[in-house]
Amino acid sequence: MPYEAELVAREIKKSGFRKIGIVAPNNMLAGFWSNLIRELGGLDVSDATDLIDPLKAVKSAEEIAYIRKTGAMQDEIMQKVRASFVPVSATTK
Amino acid sequence: MWNIERDKAPNILPRFTRSLPATDRQARGDRRSGAVSGVGPFQLRDRLGLLGQRRLDPAVLKSSAHAAPPAISFLSSPEWSRQRRTWRTNRWTECRCPALQDIAPVSGRIGGYGETATAERWNGMTRPEERRCNPASSTELARRWRAVRELMPAAGLDALVVQGMNNFNGTGGYFRWLTGVSVASSYPATVIFPKDAPMTVVGHGASANPRRSIRQARRRLALASALARRRSRRSITACPMKRSWSRAK
Numbered sequence: 637m638p639y640e641a642e643l644v645a646r647e648i649k650k651s652g653f654r655k656i657g658i659v660a661p662n663n664m665l666a667g668f669w670s671n672l673i674r675e676l677g678g679l680d681v682s683d684a685t686d687l688i689d690p691l692k693a694v695k696s697a698e699e700i701a702y703i704r705k706t707g708a709m710q711d712e713i714m715q716k717v718r719a720s721f722v723p724v725s726a727t728t729k
Numbered sequence: 730m731w732n733i734e735r736d737k738a739p740n741i742l743p744r745f746t747r748s749l750p751a752t753d754r755q756a757r758g759d760r761r762s763g764a765v766s767g768v769g770p771f772q773l774r775d776r777l778g779l780l781g782q783r784r785l786d787p788a789v790l791k792s793s794a795h796a797a798p799p800a801i802s803f804l805s806s807p808e809w810s811r812q813r814r815t816w817r818t819n820r821w822t823e824c825r826c827p828a829l830q831d832i833a834p835v836s837g838r839i840g841g842y843g844e845t846a847t848a849e850r851w852n853g854m855t856r857p858e859e860r861r862c863n864p865a866s867s868t869e870l871a872r873r874w875r876a877v878r879e880l881m882p883a884a885g886l887d888a889l890v891v892q893g894m895n896n897f898n899g900t901g902g903y904f905r906w907l908t909g910v911s912v913a914s915s916y917p918a919t920v921i922f923p924k925d926a927p928m929t930v931v932g933h934g935a936s937a938n939p940r941r942s943i944r945q946a947r948r949r950l951a952l953a954s955a956l957a958r959r960r961s962r963r964s965i966t967a968c969p970m971k972r973s974w975s976r977a978k
Contacts, residue, residue: 640917643931644890644931648921651921653888653923654887655887656886656887656888656890657884657886659889659903660892665894688903688906691873691876696869698865698869699865
């Protein structure tokens with residue numbers, strides 16, 4: 637029964653890749669990771685998280701706009717929620 | 730204390746509302762339209778009246794661009810599908826809060842599946858990726874792919890393996906950052922990102938098949954035709970229940 641690790645390893649081998657970078661291996665499922673390493677036996681597997689992190693950290697103009705938009709959205713939601721609160725004294729009477 | 734049962738507070742306890750307007754759901758006789766489900770920020774925002782304000786305006790609804798298409802020809806009419814796509818696109822344009830529209834430009838059509846996204850395929854439901862507000866544009870995704878691929882040769886890597894699950898939890902958003910799609914369920918999705926070829930995605934089941942929603946670097950490969958686009962989008966679906974696996978053609 638092929639699971640993700642077997643499918644991923646099969647595709648990697650079929651494509652002829654020799655050096656594989658795993659991004660955030662600490663966050664992967666244990667079964668996936670152990671099976672992937674077993675299936676990729678003989679290949680050079682390394683942690684490539686540090687390759688991606690600096691790229692993610694530097695935000696583009698579009699990403700910055702989305703961050704600002706998300707902040708404004710959260711502010712607006714909290715203002716609406718706060719306005720809907722009713723004091724306890726008003727609800728228990 | 731604020732007692733939900735006693736005080737009810739109907740205005741801030743949103744029920745799950747599907748994207749189709751109530752009249753459309755009723756016309757189809759959809760019995761599931763009243764089902765209560767999870768309360769996410771999108772639903773909360775919708776319930777609070779922060780979304781779709783112009784969509785709810787009767788004057789706007791009367792215009793053909795914003796009115797929901799008739800449900801009578803739901804299953805077979807190409808014209809209905811065309812109208813629905815138009816309505817969807819316009820609806821998403823209006824889904825942004827008017828007060829926020831000056832912050833970021835609208836990025837355009839959502840998702841990468843375009844014309845193949847029909848209501849029939851999802852039984853009238855909106856695809857999860859369509860419910861997302863403000864997805865990363867194709868230009869932005871291409872920028873990320875280009876940045877990663879510029880660094881991969883120096884690192885001596887032939888391919889990256891990135892996994893995502895449970896939306897953003899535990900994965901640092903790497904899968905979402907690379908693909909533009911977040912994996913909502915606890916069933917992981919894994920992407921193989923080669924240095925010089927389109928991505929390969931391994932996911933679970935037909936409904937979670939990300940082939941239709943993940944945008945690939947077809948521009949980078951200069952593949953323009955529909956057939957080439959299909960070939961450039963490779964996806965493998967794991968089907969443990971069926972004890973088989975298949976490659977999407």
